[in-house]
Amino acid sequence: MxxxxxxxxxxxxxxxxxxxxxxxxxxxxxxxxxxxxxxxxxxxxxxxxxxxxxxxxxxxxxxxxxxxxxxxxxxxxxxxxxxxxxxxxxxxxxxxxxxxxxxxxxxxxxxxxxxxxxxxxxGTLSSQKETRIQCDLETVPGQSGTRILWLVPNGTAVKEGDLLVEFDSAPLKDRVNAQTVLFEQSRAAQIQATVRLENQKTQNETNLAAARLKVEMAKLALKMYEDESGGTYKIALNDLESKIQEAKNQIKEAQAALKMKAARKHGVETLFKLGYRGKGDLDQAMHEHLSADFALVRSTNALGTAEANRQKLKQYEYPMKVLELTGTISTAERALSQVERDNEALLAQTGAAKTAADRAFATEEEKLQRFKDQLAKSKVLAPHDGLVAHSPDRTPWGRLVAEGELVTERAKILSLPDLTRMQVKLGIHxxxxxxVRVGLPATIRIDAFPDVSYRGSVASVAVLPTQDSSLSSDVKVYDVVVTIDEDVTSLKPGMTAIAxxxxxxxxxxxxxxxxxxxxxxxxxxxxxxxxxxxxxxxxxxxxxxxxxxxxxxxxxxxxxxxxxxxxxxxxxxxxxxxxx
Structure with a gap:
C-alpha cells in the first residue's frame, strides 16, 4: 500500500x-x-x-x-x-x-x-461512402444464373475506372442479336401502319368532300328548278305559254286564210260554171281551200296539245320533279352522314393499328435497349477509389462468390468502401x-495510430436503442455516427477508434x-x-x-x-x- x-x-x-x-x-x-x-x-x-x-x-x-x-x-x-x-x-x-x-x-x-x-x-471505423457492387444482369431464360469470368482479388486497392468483375456475356449477345431482328420487324410494321393512317386520312377527306358536293349539287338543282325568276320550271311553263299563244295566233291566221280560200273557191266555182275558168283552176281552188282548212285544224290541235302540256306540267311534272330533287338532297345528306361515320370508323381502325404498331415498336426498342444495357453491365468498373471486400454471402448453391461461380440477379459480389472518407460508429449510453446532437464537433483517435487525431462531427443519432449483446439486457445504447471531416490515408474499415x-x-x-x-x-x-x-x-x-x-x-x-x-x-x- x-x-x-x-x-x-x-x-x-x-x-x-x-x-x-x-x-x-x-x-x-x-x-x-x-x-x-x-x-x-x-x-x-x-x-x-x-x-x-x-x-x-x-x-x-x-x-x-x-x-x-x-x-x-x-x-x-x-x-x-x-x-x-x-x-x-x-x-x-x-x-x-x-x-x-x-x-x-x-x-x-x-x-x-x-x-x-x-x-x-x-467504436469501429467504416467508410462514409461504401458502394455495393452486385450482379445487375438478368438471368437469361434457360440459364440457372450468370457466371463470373473474372473477379478482382479480395483486398485489392483499386482506382476509379478499374475493372472489378466481368460476367459471361455470350448469352446476352445472343439475346441482343435476336431482339435486334424483332426490333427491325416492329419498325417496319410501324412505318406501314403510319402510311396507312396517312392514306386513310387523305381518303376520308376525299370521300367527305365528294359527299358534301353531292348534297350541295342536289340543293342547287332544287333551287334551280323552283326559282320563279328563271328556274327550270318557270322556263318550261313560259315555253308552253308561248306555244299556246302561237297556236292561238296560227288558228286566227288559219281561219282568215280559210275564209279567203273559201271565197276564192266560190268565185272559181262560179267562173267555172260560167266557163271562164277551167277544170284545173277549180281543182286548184278546192285544194287551196282544203289546205287552209287543214292548217286551221292543225293549229287548233297544236293549241290543245300546248294547253294539255301546260296542265301536265303544273299538276304532275312540277310536284314530281320537286319530290325527286328533294329526295336527291335527302339521299345525298344521308350519304354524307354515312361517309362521315365510315371515315371515323376507318380512321379509328387505322389509328388503333398505328398505336399498336407504335407500342410494339416501343416495347421492342425498350427490350433491345435493356438487353444492350445488360450487355454493358457484364463488365463492372470501380465507381471510385477504394478497397475491394468480397461478399461473405453464399450463392443459392452454397458456394462463395468467386471466379467461375454462378450468381443470380442482385446478388452481392463485393463492397467498395472509399477509404479517403471514413466515419466511426459508436454506441452511446x-x-x-x-x-449528443447532430453537428457537435468531435476529435477522433485511432488505436493503431495513437499519435494522430482527426477532426470530426456528429452526423446522426439513432432514435431507437440498439441492444448490445455484451451488456446487461437492461442497458440501452444508441447508435451514433461521427464522421471524419478530412481526407485520411492508411485507415481501414474495422479499426478501433475513440471519439x-x-x-x-x-x-x-x-x-x-x-x-x-x-x-x-x-x-x-x-x-x-x-x-x-x-x-x-x-x-x-x-x-x-x-x-x-x-x-x-x-x-x-x-x-x-x-x-x-x-x-x-x-x-x-x-x-x-x-x-x-
Missing part, C-alpha cells in the same frame, strides 16, 4: 492493483467503473486535462455509488505502520484528524478554470445520449480532479488540508469529465485538496479500522 501511495504521490495515478470495481455497474461489459478514479499525473498546483471518457462514466464515478474498500487495501494500510489519533470529521469548523505516515500526501490547489465537457466512446464528442465548455468554474473525490451511498466528500490539519469537506458537484468535476458547493479557490484520499479514507475510524 505504501508503494501504491508513493506511486500516487509521484505520478498522480492510483495503481491498478488498488482499483475497486462497482458490482452494480450496468455496463461492466463495455468499461470498468472504478470507485477510486484513475487519472493522469496531476501536479499539486495545476489541473491536468488527461484523456477524456464519457460523461456518463464520470458521473458514475461521482454520484450514487457505494465505495467498496478491498480488504487487501486495509491489510496494506495496517501493515504500513500508520499511527493517527481522532479529532472528528465535518466541514470547515469540524474537528480534524492528524495523520502520521511515511507517505507524503499529494495536494492540489483549487482554482477556477474552463471545464470542457466531452463524451468519449470507442442512454444516460448521456440526450446531450471525443465535445458537448460544451464551462468557463470560470471551480474544478477539482476526480481522484480527489470520495463517494459512499449518498455522501460525496473530499479531504482538505488546513493549518489545523486535514478535514473532511462534503461536496455538491456539477458537470464533469473524466479528469475534472465542477464543484458547486463545499470548496473555495486556493483550498488545498488531498489527491490521494484513499489513504485517509482507509484510516478513517468511522469505517471500522484500528483506533476507531
Amino acid at each position: 505504501q508503494s501504491g501511495l508513493r506511486e500516487v504521490a509521484e505520478t498522480g495515478v492510483l495503481p491498478m492493483s488498488t482499483l475497486i470495481f462497482h458490482p452494480q455497474s450496468t455496463d461492466l461489459g463495455r468499461r470498468a467503473r472504478v470507485e477510486t478514479p484513475v487519472c493522469p499525473p496531476v501536479p499539486p498546483t495545476k489541473v491536468s486535462e488527461g484523456p477524456a471518457v464519457t460523461q456518463a462514466a464520470g458521473r458514475g464515478l461521482l454520484r450514487g455509488r457505494r465505495l467498496l474498500v478491498a480488504s487487501v487495501a486495509g491489510a496494506l494500510l495496517a501493515g504500513a505502520g500508520w499511527s493517527w489519533k481522532q479529532h472528528g470529521f465535518g466541514g470547515a469548523s469540524a474537528p480534524t484528524h492528524q495523520y502520521e505516515t511515511t507517505e507524503k500526501l499529494v495536494l492540489h490547489t483549487v482554482q477556477r478554470q474552463s471545464l470542457p465537457i466531452t463524451i468519449t466512446e470507442r 442512454e444516460s448521456v445520449v440526450d446531450q 471525443d464528442i465535445h458537448v460544451r465548455r464551462l468557463d470560470e468554474v471551480l474544478t477539482l480532479p476526480v481522484q480527489a473525490i470520495l463517494q459512499e451511498e449518498d455522501s460525496t466528500w473530499c479531504y482538505v488540508s488546513t493549518p489545523e490539519g486535514v478535514v473532511r469537506r462534503p461536496l455538491k458537484l456539477g458537470a464533469s469529465n473524466n479528469a475534472q468535476v465542477e464543484v458547486l458547493e463545499g470548496l473555495q479557490t486556493e483550498d488545498r485538496v488531498v489527491l490521494n484520499p484513499q489513504a485517509i479514507h482507509d484510516a478513517d475510524p468511522s469505517h471500522g479500522f484500528p483506533g476507531a
